[in-house]
Amino acid sequence: MNSIWNKNIELFEKRFPSLCEYFALGQGDKDELPPRFRAPMEVLPAKSGVLTARENGKLLHSSYNPLREAQGACAEAKKQGSSINAACFFSIGLGYAAVSWARENPTDTLIIVEPDASYFFTAMSHTDFSDLFAVPNLMLAIQTGTDIVVNLIEKSGGFSHTAIIENQNQSAHAREYFSALHASIKRAKSKDKINTFTLEKFSRLWMKNACRNIWNMALLDGVNRYEDKAGSLPFVILAAGPTLSHALKHLAALKSRSILVAVDTALRACLRAGVEPDFIVLSDPQFYAYQHIQGLSSKSSILITELSAYPSVFRFPCKEKILMSPFFSLGKYFEKSVGEKGELSSGGSVSTTAWDFARLAGARKIYFAGLDLGFPKLQTHIKGSTFEERMHTSSNRLAPAEKSGVASLFGANMEMGRDYDGNAILTDNRMKMFSWWFENKALEYGQIESFSFSPQSLMIPGFKTATINEFLRQDEKDFERAAFLSTGQAERKDEKAGKEREQKFFAAYETLLSGLESLYSLAKKGIATCEGGIRDRQKRLPAISELEKIDALILNSRFKDIASLVFPTENQLEKLFSAFGFSQDKTIAMLQHSKIIYRELMNGVLGYQKQLPKKN
Numbered sequence: 001m002n003s004i005w006n007k008n009i010e011l012f013e014k015r016f017p018s019l020c021e022y023f024a025l026g027q028g029d030k031d032e033l034p035p036r037f038r039a040p041m042e043v044l045p046a047k048s049g050v051l052t053a054r055e056n057g058k059l060l061h062s063s064y065n066p067l068r069e070a071q072g073a074c075a076e077a078k079k080q081g082s083s084i085n086a087a088c089f090f091s092i093g094l095g096y097a098a099v100s101w102a103r104e105n106p107t108d109t110l111i112i113v114e115p116d117a118s119y120f121f122t123a124m125s126h127t128d129f130s131d132l133f134a135v136p137n138l139m140l141a142i143q144t145g146t147d148i149v150v151n152l153i154e155k156s157g158g159f160s161h162t163a164i165i166e167n168q169n170q171s172a173h174a175r176e177y178f179s180a181l182h183a184s185i186k187r188a189k190s191k192d193k194i195n196t197f198t199l200e201k202f203s204r205l206w207m208k209n210a211c212r213n214i215w216n217m218a219l220l221d222g223v224n225r226y227e228d229k230a231g232s233l234p235f236v237i238l239a240a241g242p243t244l245s246h247a248l249k250h251l252a253a254l255k256s257r258s259i260l261v262a263v264d265t266a267l268r269a270c271l272r273a274g275v276e277p278d279f280i281v282l283s284d285p286q287f288y289a290y291q292h293i294q295g296l297s298s299k300s301s302i303l304i305t306e307l308s309a310y311p312s313v314f315r316f317p318c319k320e321k322i323l324m325s326p327f328f329s330l331g332k333y334f335e336k337s338v339g340e341k342g343e344l345s346s347g348g349s350v351s352t353t354a355w356d357f358a359r360l361a362g363a364r365k366i367y368f369a370g371l372d373l374g375f376p377k378l379q380t381h382i383k384g385s386t387f388e389e390r391m392h393t394s395s396n397r398l399a400p401a402e403k404s405g406v407a408s409l410f411g412a413n414m415e416m417g418r419d420y421d422g423n424a425i426l427t428d429n430r431m432k433m434f435s436w437w438f439e440n441k442a443l444e445y446g447q448i449e450s451f452s453f454s455p456q457s458l459m460i461p462g463f464k465t466a467t468i469n470e471f472l473r474q475d476e477k478d479f480e481r482a483a484f485l486s487t488g489q490a491e492r493k494d495e496k497a498g499k500e501r502e503q504k505f506f507a508a509y510e511t512l513l514s515g516l517e518s519l520y521s522l523a524k525k526g527i528a529t530c531e532g533g534i535r536d537r538q539k540r541l542p543a544i545s546e547l548e549k550i551d552a553l554i555l556n557s558r559f560k561d562i563a564s565l566v567f568p569t570e571n572q573l574e575k576l577f578s579a580f581g582f583s584q585d586k587t588i589a590m591l592q593h594s595k596i597i598y599r600e601l602m603n604g605v606l607g608y609q610k611q612l613p614k615k616n
Contacts, residue, residue, distance in 0.1 A: 222341025244370025
């Protein structure tokens with residue numbers, strides 16, 4: 001009997017019963033490591049007396065003192081920043097580093113990544129994992145996809161709070177997997193950087209728009225009324241890439257055989273072709289996004305938008321406007337009262353939102369026209385798009401339209417990709433990020449088939465190509481289309497339900513105003529308490545005690561998440577702190593830090609109070 005294995009497997013079964021069942025570890029496997037889980041490594045004694053290991057001639061741990069080596073690796077990783085409160089291990093060898101981290105930092109989140117279960121279980125047969133299994137926030141990513149690992153890291157505090165620990169010799173047995181994981185993490189970090197930048201740049205705009213549009217939470221239906229109603233209907237999504245031009249003459253025929261969805265940038269081209277799409281999707285809050293539909297009308301179309309869209313969007317002439325679930329906490333607060341609208345992923349692009357609407361509707365086949373994610377033949381947009389028209393109307397002798405197009409092509413970290421035929425296509429980091437989103441969704445929803453009508457577009461792994469001619473061989477679907485598009489019409493005309501929703505909205509609105517006022521008062525009290533402690537030494541200890549009470553009230557407030565949208569990001573706070581001359585006295589410096597935070601909270605709440613409309 002292997003006593004270490006016996007002890008570990010009992011702890012493993014108690015902590016992760018589903019994994020134990022998944023790997024079919026039964027009663028007979030508790031005495032010793034089953035042969036099917038023995039990794040091809042040689043375990044031998046190190047000079048310090050503990051075990052080390054070797055595989056393919058390379059040591060997985062020090063031949064002298066593996067424990068001290070592991071402790072050093074963990075200490076070095078902790079130095080990455082004071083905000084590190086999680087560790088992700090890419091394979092673990094015999095597990096010394098993971099156990100060392102667990103022993104020294106038992107409240108941290110630990111993620112063990114191992115694509116080959118035999119290596120994890122082999123480590124369990126040689127090293128006592130008691131401290132590791134005692135960690136409350138322990139996650140095992142054994143034989144999982146790289147996307148799951150990225151998701152675990154993001155949910156554990158994000159990459160800025162997570163140390164990634166990898167010994168190249170320990171992960172060599174799955175080099176391709178870990179190489180793909182590094183690539184996924186690089187993309188996710190890039191996405192986080194973009195998201196942070198976007199938040200810093202647009203949070204005030206999102207807040208302002210959402211406040212001005214807030215009544216629509218009570219007035220408009222949500223996209224979830226179409227959930228799983230598509231049946232056998234395919235969806236055709238029109239993006240505004242150059243290859244959309246190939247589909248324009250076929251739009252009427254495509255519409256008769258599918259649900260036709262246009263992103264905002266493609267609407268003008270559709271209308272010029274004489275076809276109104278069934279749905280238009282617009283999710284960007286900026287004024288320029290509204291300009292894509294400004295001056296147009298599409299009386300038979302349903303506009304899908306988001307609460308923080310530019311307010312003029314809600315005056316667009318169309319059959320009906322419906323909402324997706326709000327992206328931000330103000331709208332989510334009202335959803336709890338008036339009912340959910342239906343979650344659609346943003347993915348950074350309106351085309352990703354359109355795909356997710358088709359997915360929510362239950363489509364099993366989704367086709368794209370104009371989803372180029374690159375510049376086929378060095379073209380940036382379809383001819384006649386708002387983008388191109390703006391270039392022409394703003395061009396002059398010194399800045400011709402052609403020059404603007406070149407700036408678009410070479411102004412965003414350009415790189416080469418491959419289209420569906422294997423030919424080179426110019427693209428950029430941003431569009432590759434969108435491609436990665438589609439790739440992940442294709443994996444996540446394997447029952448959905450996604451197609452591109454253009455082989456000249458950037459190839460998205462998991463997508464296929466299809467020709468429009470092949471698609472048009474299908475029968476027309478007038479009956480199915482009519483049934484789908486009539487979904488929710490009866491509910492929309494139910495006056496009693498509408499009035500109930502309005503009553504719930506206004507009750508929530510009153511509570512919101514009261515809650516924001518309370519939050520403002522707490523922040524103001526916090527500032528006064530900090531100032532008192534800074535001025536008077538005798539008040540410092542009582543001030544700290546009072547601030548603890550104030551902080552507890554703020555953290556327990558259901559409205560703090562609403563205020564957090566316009567609260568500074570970590571980067572912005574660091575800039576505020578670095579520009580302030582803090583006292584050398586640690587207690588005073590702490591009070592000065594707190595005062596800045598309370599001030600920013602108070603300003604954020606004040607911003608909402610100024611923008612929220614008064615109840616009539």
